Amino acid sequence: MNDAHPYAAAVEGLLRDTAPYLSCDECFDRIDQYVEARAADPDHHDLRMEVHLAGCGACAEEAATLLELLAEPS
């Protein structure tokens, strides 16, 4: 949990792998992981997710909802 960016290198690799754009299906596959990473570390960035969320209101809303849920102390 306290490890610094355990998959930063993997993300960097992914950025070169394909164009930085995800389909909604791919976005939904990753959204839980992305939101959890964001909740744990506000400085976390996943460029492919961010590019998709910037252009896709539905997924952006989903991500915002999930982030709010995670931010709630339960």
Ligand SMILES: [Zn+2]
């Ligand atoms: Zn989408």
